[in-house]
Amino acid sequence: MIDLLKENYGFIFEEKLLEEIAQVSTLRTFEEGDILIDFGDYIKFMPLLLSGAIKILREDFDEGELLLYFLEKGDTCAMTMACCLGETKSEIRAVAETKGEVVMIPVAKMEEWLGKYKSWRNYVFNSYNNRLKEMLMAIDNLAFMNMDERLYNYLLDKAQINKSDFIQNTHQEIAYDLHTSRVVISRLLKALENEGKIKLHRASIELVRS
Amino acid sequence: MIDLLKENYGFIFEEKLLEEIAQVSTLRTFEEGDILIDFGDYIKFMPLLLSGAIKILREDFDEGELLLYFLEKGDTCAMTMACCLGETKSEIRAVAETKGEVVMIPVAKMEEWLGKYKSWRNYVFNSYNNRLKEMLMAIDNLAFMNMDERLYNYLLDKAQINKSDFIQNTHQEIAYDLHTSRVVISRLLKALENEGKIKLHRASIELVRS
DNA sequence: TTTACTGTGTAACTTTTGATACCGACTAAA
């Protein structure tokens, strides 16, 4: 595992910290669609993402969800840290967007290292800051943009995360992520196709780069 | 200043830290309506709120704003910390909701103390967590609630922050905070009055507790 | 090949929100 860590975090953490991480952590692999964290789960480990992508969702009071943001290689989940330190239940759901690997760090260690390693402290703070920024972007989307813009941004995000201009999702799945109905998504996708921005296929959407 | 600090933060920070804060920080008082931080400002100080309340706003791309959350005694602004550490411009505007006092801590010190004082570290992390939670609530409001619910929650928040069931705002001011138009607010307020939840007066709204 | 299911397109209608316009009441300064 130490090699995997060095490869991904070698330029951020010092040797000693990498060794400590390798000693106390476990490696976990996951497949697309796996629910890594669910609403109300108690968090005992802090995840460091080595490969793959994860999407973070917020739950509606009654029913339905909303996509908050994606995590990629090198990211960790600040919402999870929040739960670790606060000893509270998870406020979010984490679903694997692709297959990948995470390093699971025990909560106690993560706190210990905060006092011990400056690089760890910086990393944790940067993660918080990145997450705050993503949340701000989510708020911008919700407050200032119409559904058609939100949808197009979503498609761009998806393409970037999956490194492919073919988005393999049904309209229904997209509707869940954007917290709206399938009919609305179909309508707006058709409009985007008429504008020449995308091409629609069955269960997949092709981004047209102009 | 040391006395003020002890009064508000004595049970959180150890004596030595309180003394350090008192040595390097400056006290700033502000009046209702003062703009404490504006979009694009460079942040050189981290504010600790001693008294009063501050509202944090997000800017629209073209025009208009959106209320994110309020800060109260004992709070600090995590968005500001984010800017401090990232050396970037402010993403938010901070406007005094009431008169009050803040302690301004130089950025360099706040970083130094992170390694030095466990209580400081805990405080800073708790602030981040609280802010993340407030952002989540803002997202919940935007994504899952209609304007009438958002408006009523806003009134409840206002009442709590100002410790009064009389909200001294014009419909136009409320419209700015909720990023909608004055007409919509007037319409929904009238509906709330008809439901018996509030009473409308000129430039003020009275909450009716049932 | 029949059958059942999934995914998409579309029409018709409702609700929510936003935009414009105008009026009357109140307020404060001239």
Next chain:
DNA sequence: TTTAGTCGGTATCAAAAGTTACACAGTAAA
């Protein structure tokens, strides 16, 4: 007491989004 400005109520219309219903094509299992 004029007068100008602020504040709120309301009517009308338009746009955005949500709801319901149904048709049809592709897919996969029986």
